[in-house]
Amino acid sequence: MNLVSLRIITADIKRLVQFLEKATNLPARWATDDFAEIVTSSFTLAIGSTRTLSFFGENIAQPANNKSVIIEFRVENVDDDYERIKDLTREIVQKPTTMPWGNRSLLFRDPDGNLINFFTPVSPEAIKKFA
Template identity: 30%
Template sequence: MKIGEVGLLTNDVVRLADFYKALLNIDNGSSDIVHQTLIADETMLTIYNDGSVKENNNRNMCLAFTVDDVDEEYQKLLKLGTDIIEKPETRPWGARNMSFYDPDRNIIYFRSFI
């Protein structure tokens, strides 16, 4: 069994999808206001408005992305005006991690392995 999709439910699909397009340096060619698929590899990343109002106070889930260089991504996030939770730091187990909020206040981690 594999996880087939991670979906972020939002009140504003375009705003959140545009953030992730800039963050991940991808373009899905869509400006759909209801549903956008951003990553369509083994595990998909979708942004979706199911019609219900979101309170944007999710405290039970986060996303983690493995990146080549956390410090490079940190500089990119600063240019995007992203709200940083934790600056890049090397962990005792060897990973270099950082965390930040997306526009809906979901917690996102970037990590690289040295």
């Protein structure tokens, strides 16, 4: 089994996709006006509007209500990315900090309040883990 995608449901898809494109420096692929994907070499971040929920039933998901998931991206240099995105978001939760498990981590929120972590492995163990 392979996890290949995570989908965020949002009430303002254009705003969120534009933010994520700027934050990740990756273009989104739009399938419809209600569904876009940001594709990396190992994972796809899907973004769907609340209108896509009608395919699944009522009260399936609530946009801008995440309090338990962190979306994580391994980046080349988290300090450089911090300089690039610090004015993009109103909420930097944690400036670049080296964590006890060997990753240098930047934690911030997207416009819907979802937590995003950019991290760079810096300890020998963490570098080996992601090699």
